[in-house]
Amino acid sequence: MSTGAKQYKAIGDDVWKRTDKVNAELFTLTYGALVVQLIKDYEDYAEVNKQLDKMGYNIGTRLIEDFLARTGLGRCATFAETAEVISKVAFRTFLNISPAVSFPPPTQNPTSNLPPPTEFILTFDENPLAEFAELPRDAKEGGLWFSNVLGGVIRGALEMIQLQVETEFLSDVLRGDESTELLVRLVRVLDEEQPENDE
Amino acid sequence: MTIYSLYIYDRHCDCVYYQDWHRTSPIRPPPFTNFRPGVHRIPSPPSITTKESIFNTKRLSALEDVERVGNRELKGLPFDEESKLVYGVILSLRNMVKKLSGRDEAFTSYRTAQYKLHLYETLTGYRFVLLSDPNVDSLRFVLKQIYTGPFLDYVVRNPLVIMDSREEGIDNDLFRSAVDRHMRNLSMFS
Numbered sequence: 434m435s436t437g438a439k440q441y442k443a444i445g446d447d448v449w450k451r452t453d454k455v456n457a458e459l460f461t462l463t464y465g466a467l468v469v470q471l472i473k474d475y476e477d478y479a480e481v482n483k484q485l486d487k488m489g490y491n492i493g494t495r496l497i498e499d500f501l502a503r504t505g506l507g508r509c510a511t512f513a514e515t516a517e518v519i520s521k522v523a524f525r526t527f528l529n530i531s532p533a534v535s536f537p538p539p540t541q542n543p544t545s546n547l548p549p550p551t552e553f554i555l556t557f558d559e560n561p562l563a564e565f566a567e568l569p570r571d572a573k574e575g576g577l578w579f580s581n582v583l584g585g586v587i588r589g590a591l592e593m594i595q596l597q598v599e600t601e602f603l604s605d606v607l608r609g610d611e612s613t614e615l616l617v618r619l620v621r622v623l624d625e626e627q628p629e630n631d632e
Numbered sequence: 633m634t635i636y637s638l639y640i641y642d643r644h645c646d647c648v649y650y651q652d653w654h655r656t657s658p659i660r661p662p663p664f665t666n667f668r669p670g671v672h673r674i675p676s677p678p679s680i681t682t683k684e685s686i687f688n689t690k691r692l693s694a695l696e697d698v699e700r701v702g703n704r705e706l707k708g709l710p711f712d713e714e715s716k717l718v719y720g721v722i723l724s725l726r727n728m729v730k731k732l733s734g735r736d737e738a739f740t741s742y743r744t745a746q747y748k749l750h751l752y753e754t755l756t757g758y759r760f761v762l763l764s765d766p767n768v769d770s771l772r773f774v775l776k777q778i779y780t781g782p783f784l785d786y787v788v789r790n791p792l793v794i795m796d797s798r799e800e801g802i803d804n805d806l807f808r809s810a811v812d813r814h815m816r817n818l819s820m821f822s
Contacts, residue, residue, distance in 0.1 A: 502780040502783075626757075
């Protein structure tokens with residue numbers, strides 16, 4: 434583990450100790466109930482995925498303020514560093530997990546002028562959202578991503594710090610895959626907004 | 633030593649919050665066309681709030697009268713122009729500071745004979761600006777405390793406050809009183 438990663442792990446541990454906790458089972462069951470309700474309301478798994486992502490986005494746009502205020506971290510120099518911070522500090526602070534970060538081989542994308550890496554994969558060994566969940570066959574076939582809210586949270590949070598990303602679940606143990614993997618891809622770095630009718 | 637006023641700008645460069653304490657020069661309310669709800673509590677001239685009949689043909693001239701009276705009574709800039717100027721100053725200074733040092737360097741404060749301006753920026757693009765007496769030390773820590781304290785508790789975690797709305801500010805009673813209490817407890821206040 435590099436020194437940077439170690440340092441982030443220490444920050445994450447420290448912030449976790451100072452965080453107010455809620456009962457994990459209550460949290461897990463509440464999330465499960467939320468997903469079930471969405472499925473009942475929309476009766477379409479693709480739409481449920483979309484709604485979960487949207488909810489996550491709205492959570493993320495506020496959660497980032499909480500995160501920055503608590504940790505006092507500065508801007509990351511590279512997207513790889515962002516990945517480390519998300520895994521070691523953010524997930525640790527809010528969910529007490531620390532998903533493994535890996536970088537897929539860069540795809541041939543000559544149009545992108547962003548310095549690599551522009552994407553990373555978070556692999557969840559444990560997932561507090563899905564602790565007691567089991568997907569019925571219908572949901573598996575319908576393509577439900579049970580923890581899709583996580584992707585939305587990351588997307589919302591990063592957008593507030595001028596990083597526009599796409600997130601996408603690649604696999605989920607609930608669907609019978611070997612691991613749960615979430616891909617985060619940097620689309621572009623947003624420019625700071627300028628005031629209107631600047632005279 | 634004292635504190636004059638506090639401005640909060642969001643990432644769309646809009647002023648979303650304003651509060652003042654020992655202001656020496658008065659401020660005028662903004663004209664209706666530029667009024668944004670939830671930013672400040674500057675009292676508007678009383679006659680403006682009373683609804684006028686649309687059949688009243690003298691409506692326009694009455695408004696002009698109010699404007700003229702307002703101008704005579706209160707000197708100084710209207711709020712919308714003032715907040716734009718404050719933003720313009722920090723934006724230009726920040727860009728100049730960056731150009732001079734060639735790095736991503738933060739500009740923190742400047743001082744004139746009359747006042748001192750303190751700036752605290754968050755990574756999410758919120759800018760907290762405080763105007764104070766010129767003789768105080770850096771008050772950036774105060775702005776940071778407001779961000780991690782009242783701002784987080786009563787704005788970010790308040791579902792009734794719409795953040796990022798572009799239409800309205802973030803003003804609410806809890807936030808305003810928490811900021812007020814925080815300021816009054818400072819040793820340089822009074």
